[in-house]
């Protein structure tokens with residue numbers, strides 16, 4: 001909720017001005033997505049239509065329709081042009097009571113409408129190290145997999161709660177260890193591997209972050225440090241790498 005309507009419009013315009021030349025200069029095929037608020041979602045999706053920018057939503061209800069005043073359904077979000085639905089963000093868990101169970105039903109709602117769930121997981125406290133962090137994250141997401149059709153695409157955004165809104169990201173060694181352990185659990189315990197599973201890191205990520213953690217993650221989930229479109233461009237370039 002950092003952006004208002006004019007800011008979303010101007011941000012999108014800036015991103016779309018560099019995106020085609022940036023993506024064609026990258027060594028690795030790189031997917032770039034943008035999750036605006038509900039009010040600007042449809043216009044953003046229309047503006048981004050025919051470009052490489054994927055648009056999605058920051059939140060969803062689990063059902064397609066019903067007596068849920070104030071909520072927005074995954075069906076409507078799909079009709080508005082969303083391709084990705086975020087769920088389980090630390091702020092929604094802390095401030096609005098979102099639960100692991102709720103995340104399961106939302107992920108199912110997303111998949112039912114042909115959308116990719118982007119599931120945020122992350123340990124609350126810095127204490128406890130890699131093992132405790134991995135366990136906490138796994139408990140937040142493991143039940144999703146048994147409810148989704150086998151092979152549905154899933155994006156996990158590993159965001160240690162203590163690293164969100166901070167001055168710098170979690171240490172590279174911590175991020176790599178936790179994300180590698182999560183990837184291993186996804187493969188060994190529920191059989192989600194390869195292109196079906198994307199793992200991102202979020203939490204004060206920005207230019208310079210990806211290079212240090214790329215052994216564990218496929219990309220980044222950016223907040224404040226991508227609010228400047230130029231910083232976003234630099235980060236996308238780092239993730240995709242320059243062609244030889």
Ligand SMILES: O=C[C@H](O)COP(=O)(O)O
Nearest residue numbers: 164165203204205223224
């Ligand atoms: O939704 C974005 C993440 O929570 C990260 O936010 P941040 O990069 O501003 O810490």
